[in-house]
Amino acid sequence: MVEISAKSVCGGIAIGRIKYFSKKENDIRRKKITDTKGEIARYQKAKEEAVNQLGALYEKAVDEVGEDSAEIFNVHIMMLDDEDYNDSIINTITTQEVCAEYAVATTGDNFADMFANMEDDYFKARSADVKDISERVIRILEGASDNAAITDEPVILLAEDLAPSETVQLDKSKLLSFVTRLGSSNSHTAILARTMALPALIGADIKEEYDELMGIVDGYEGKFIVDPSADVLEKYFDKKKADDEKKALLQELKGKDNITKSGKKINLYANIGNPGDLAAVLANDAGGIGLFRSEFLYLESEDYPSEDEQFAAYKKVVETMGGKKVIIRTLDIGADKQVDYFNLDKEDNPALGFRAIRICLTRPEIFRTQLRALYRASAFGNLAIMYPMIISVDEVLKIKEISKSVREELAAEGIKTGRVEEGIMIETPAAALISDELAKHVDFFSIGTNDLTQYTLAIDRQNSKLEPFYNSHHPAVLKFIKMVADNGHKEGIWTGICGELGADTTLTEKFIEMGIDELSVSPKSVLPVRRVIRSCPTNE
């Protein structure tokens, strides 16, 4: 028996036969040719066929994992059409008088190396994509069939790395899990695994000799066990059974209300970081989105995202949610989330520094661009806006002035907007303590318990050494939550929790007793929290 530690990119337990997937190395020979024009035409025909294959894969992926996860195949099509990539291949054929296979392989390697050496994690991850598209064109040139049937029975798939196209082509009913040596949590393959809810590990020290042996993947503990002993196998059969039963029971809760035994209804929403998380939101039957951390748009960009780019992302989210509430939080960067092109100064205490609303109010042009995009998107669904890191009424009044002027500007341009609730996050002790005053100026409160705990207890949430001291159950934090709910209700506004504590089912009953109206949790926590709400006897 061998036990290997790895990084989990998706939880769950899988037990089954291991299949080591070894990609056929393309043994490309540098064949000399004389008819360079004919060779270029051969390449162009193969490229066209690759585009057709990718189009078909896109359709398949849309059906299986949703539009956002499928988008990678459109990216592949764009990469195949990239001018530099094509010029390099054609140039290699022409100047070196070599076969198309060789020209595609060398160009693919060069481009993959270039991406791999980039600083940005997103571009690093694109290295695998360039390799993937190049291998596809080479397979077509060689007349080989597509890589579809990696497995024909349910297996734990081991691979050095898996390209998104390989992952999506796998028949889900034949795949128990996958374990790779390479890959990152940011890669599209990891994202697809999460969307497909497959237990998956990366960074595992895998070996070809494990092929055909029995294996166990523990996606909860980040463990891969090869050739388990009878005792371990039995233990994991029990663990998996309990896990499956829990999941099956949770599925029965889909479509049910979030209602306590005494009839109190709670809104149960999901937190997302980008539009790619929408499939999980829908799969877990969340009633809306309680926190969309909009910073992803800024973190993934090389420069300030334009109004149109932002509008497209927000519109997509509200449209996908089809009339359900979508609360989008305005930009919350600074502290641990640094973006180079903002050119923020280095700070001694970044968590207490220039972040979130402080940046937006100091640089209103950035704020106005985001607000314009948000208000434009509001015409397409049920959009609400919330502002992070508030500490004073004065800030709220300034925000409202800017947001009013943005609405007036849009109206003057004849651009339609919808009715938008405007709320604030309560994540500083100052905001909690003056929540009676703040409640007079906003439509709702959403308590950010991650930061509220950090600032109430004076404990850096990023510092792993302080983990034992970071106690979100501290009476001071709970007192603040109750105070905020009470003050909100006095002014007739609702109060939710969107920090991680909202998913802590040991506190669900307490939150309901406190009068919390909404909980926004990660998509996979929606059904577990629903289960607890429905078992609560609570009379508010």
Ligand code: PEP
């Ligand atoms: C919070 O602080 O609780 C919160 C939800 O915001 P973030 O975790 O993004 O800081």
Ligand code: MG
């Ligand atoms: Mg916060």
